[in-house]
Amino acid sequence: MTLSPLTAISPIDGRYRRTTEELAAYFSEYALIKYRVFIEVEYFIALCESGIPQLKHFDGSLNKKLRGIYADFDLEDAQWIKDKEKETNHDVKAVEYFLKDRFEALGLTKSLEFIHFGLTSQDINNTAIPYAWKEALSKIYLPALKALITALEQRATEWNDIPMLARTHGQPASPTRLGKEIRVFTERLTNQVQLLEHLPHAAKFGGATGNFNAHRVAYPDMDWITFGNDFVNSTLGLNRSQTTTQIEHYDYFAAQCDAMKRINTILIDLCRDIWTYISMDYFKQKITAGQIGSSAMPHKVNPIDFENAEGNLGIANALLEHLAAKLPVSRLQRDLTDSTVLRNTGVPMAHALIAIKSAARGLQKLILNEAALRNDLEQNWAVVAEAIQTILRREGYPKPYEALKALTRTNEAVTQDTIAAFVETLNVNEEIKTELKSITPWNYTGI
Template sequence: MSSSALTALSPLDGRYAATLAALRPLLSEFGLIHRRVQVEIEWFIALSDLGLPEFAALPAPERARLREIVAAFTEADAQAIKDIEKTTNHDVKAVEYWIKQRLAGEPALAQAARHGEFVHFACTSEDINNTSHGLMLKAARDTVLLPALDGVIATLAGMARSLAAVPMLSRTHGQTASPTTVGKEIANVVARLQAARERIAAVKLLGKMNGAVGNYNAHLAAYPEIDWEAFSRGVVEQQLGLSFNAYTIQIEPHDYMAELFDAVTRSNTILIDFARDVWGYVSLGYFKQRLKAGEIGSSTMPHKVNPIDFENAEGNLGLANALLAHLSQKLPISRWQRDLTDSTVLRNMGVALGYALLAWSSLAKGLAKLEINEAALAADLDAAWEVLAEPIQTVMRRHGLPNPYERLKELTRGKAITRESIQAFIQTLELPEAEKQRLLAMTPANYIGKASELASKLGAAQ
């Protein structure tokens, strides 16, 4: 069988390929090879600035050309490296050989070519890999994942404010409860997501370039007079834009990856909670869904308009979290100074984050279809006069009336309550007239506390 969207094992590269197009060049094998080339070249350029007698500083045109190779890196270049790997059976060594070939093949890189043995100088493969993974995650997080999550948050924040005053019956334990507003319930989700989003953004992405077991052994064997730790820190932080980890085994221990993946998982868990709630609200009729011409909800029931975007989101959020949880639990564990179990697992970063991005896209699509159904919300509230037992017994407590909770429990628990029955009870109470009139004016729809205010000021300084 040929390789195509129809024969792809993963739906991320099949059915959903278009949705994940922005992530593919960053977290695919192409993305890994591309970043390896970048790291090798930046290390090579930095070595030329050390003042080594054997490796003079590269002239500006050659530096620019080397970085142009990185900027213009193509799939054909990645394939050429893969072809070398068929012989070396070592992916990082294949990158080193490809760069040396490029140096030797370009007259404009004559000085660099004379010093080709400084490509990958004193490096272990993991010096290249760990920094490449850091660069991959940085690009994916900053240019794709956070913007996508920000889009969901912005949509929800807009809904929270626009629906701030639309009353809605709460359902604690699935039962009628004190009313809220649609906007306030969405604002609750926004506040949680904003905090989770900041945790994702705050994770420091680490890198190390300290040799085979983290001690600069080979570096010092060649040049014992150089402060290799300071040099490596400069490459990692200044040239690659990562945070330096000074204490490692052969691999960077991946604790920051676990922190990042756990932070994404937390966001996903919040969104699973939200997707399930919206599914329920659609079922109750609180939301309608805009129709799309030609779309079919059921192969046998023509009337159906299913909340499929929220169902797809929930399913893919679960897949993402399962994979992210394994990554965060496995990656920080390595036998002695290094085993290879992290290598194959790391190749699934794009899969795990891809399912998250796919889910966020489904949520955004679903949210764009929602229309509030105020008539259904109002009808639900008008059928739940029993929720006013709470404010009535609380006012009774204030004014010292006997057994307020017990009297309201006797009146309402398990019984059908109407406006007439609840107001008749209020009329019997020995309360100040102003208090009695305030309770008589109360309805399930206007008993919403500060819900509207809280939703309206979402994002304002607290």
């Protein structure tokens, strides 16, 4: 079958293609090839500027044309490389041959052997992949996540003064405010985003086993460590790992995976809470004409956006867990297991993106049912017991906790009248009694 959203094996490129297609520019096979071409070209330009005698004749006049190779890179170019890979059975070597072909077209025949000079394929992969990951994080993932946080903060502000019964262990507890409970998640997410953004994007660049062996033997008087640092840190905007094997050790990447896992876990917590509030009728959902909630029950409007988000966040976390656990482990100076795993770095980000967009969509559908929140509070006057016994403690009243416990821990309903009658039995002055009677489930919400 011809590959299409209908025939794709993964729902990322199938059912959810419209949601995730913007990530193709960073994580597709085409994207990986293009980023490799980008690294190779910029490396060649850096060599020309390094003072190598054989490249001194390059004055930068051709840099625009050289950079045009990756700036104008298209699917036809990528296919040229894939066809060459069938001959070489080596993906990075095919990129090298592509560039030699393009350099020859520019009349640079004498400089062909300085393409990929002294490098191993992982010098290209371990800069191209973190570069693409960094770009996708900053341009796609983080903007979507921050937009969700902003939408949550807007709802938190809108619902700031809405009193709500809290539930601890699933049981009625001291009242809170709906806006504050939403803001719990905006604070958690904001803190974790800050941690994620502060993690370096590490890259490996140092030859076959990380020691610049080939570079050093060819040009022993050059400071190759400084060259590598300048190229990776300044030109590419990454952080060069100083002591490596053939590959990047992926410790910072693993930390990024762990940071994303925490973000996803917080989002799962959010989705489950909102799902529960919907089931409690605290929220209604906007109805879209023509849409169906159940094939059998016509009345249903299901919280599918939050369920979809939760499911995709779980898949993302399972993959992030594997990436974080597997990539930092490699036999001796290198084995190949990281290669196929790295090709999946975009998959958990795609599932997270699906979830973020789904949660944002669900948030827009919520309609506050304030009557249900108020009714829940009205049915649970027992929650003011904490307030009453605390004031009695303040006044030095004997055993106030025990008195309220006896009043409230029964199977009989505790109402406003029950509380008022209890207050009248207390041996306190009228001012204190008035203070106690003024406490209600909807004004006992704290700061």
